[in-house]
Amino acid sequence: MIEDEYATDERAASEAPTPPRWLQDLGEAAAALRELAQAQWQLVEAELRLARSAARTLMVVSVLVVVFAVALGLTVLGLLGFALSLWLGSWLWALLVLAGLLVLGLGCSVALGRRCLHWLSLPDTRTQWRAFTSQAGASTSAKRQSRPQQSDQEASVDETTSQDI
Numbered sequence: 279m280i281e282d283e284y285a286t287d288e289r290a291a292s293e294a295p296t297p298p299r300w301l302q303d304l305g306e307a308a309a310a311l312r313e314l315a316q317a318q319w320q321l322v323e324a325e326l327r328l329a330r331s332a333a334r335t336l337m338v339v340s341v342l343v344v345v346f347a348v349a350l351g352l353t354v355l356g357l358l359g360f361a362l363s364l365w366l367g368s369w370l371w372a373l374l375v376l377a378g379l380l381v382l383g384l385g386c387s388v389a390l391g392r393r394c395l396h397w398l399s400l401p402d403t404r405t406q407w408r409a410f411t412s413q414a415g416a417s418t419s420a421k422r423q424s425r426p427q428q429s430d431q432e433a434s435v436d437e438t439t440s441q442d443i
Contacts, residue, residue, distance in 0.1 A: 355376060362372035397403055 359369075359372050359376050362375055363369045366372055366375070398407070
């Protein structure tokens with residue numbers, strides 16, 4: 279009886295078709311490819327996180343640069359005021375001279391800004407600006423057309439990246 283069951287199991291095992299070796303190799307290759315794709319996707323996600331972090335860091339550093347530049351400017355003005363007070367013999371005169379210098383600098387900056395706006399409003403400048411922007415737009419669209427078509431998933435990753443940055 280036991281021998282009969284054993285013989286039946288052997289016949290059933292010998293009758294079951296075994297898949298060809300190339301099919302097993304193909305399955306292993308597909309599994310390896312899936313693992314590689316997952317690793318690449320994790321790498322892309324890590325790079326996107328790094329880019330977002332770098333953008334935030336860049337904004338913080340920009341604010342710090344402005345803060346320290348203003349602090350340096352105030353320090354230099356303080357030292358200049360002190361030197362003027364020693365030279366003129368009065369803090370009042372030193373502060374008035376500093377205020378005059380600051381008003382002069384502000385007036386020159388406003389005049390230069392108005393002059394630049396006037397230059398931008400001239401017809402030739404507007405024509406050149408229009409040509410420049412259309413040329414930049416044409417080169418951008420040419421670059422987009424020369425790139426291979428992206429999949430929907432890659433396009434959504436690009437949109438997410440551009441929105442975050």
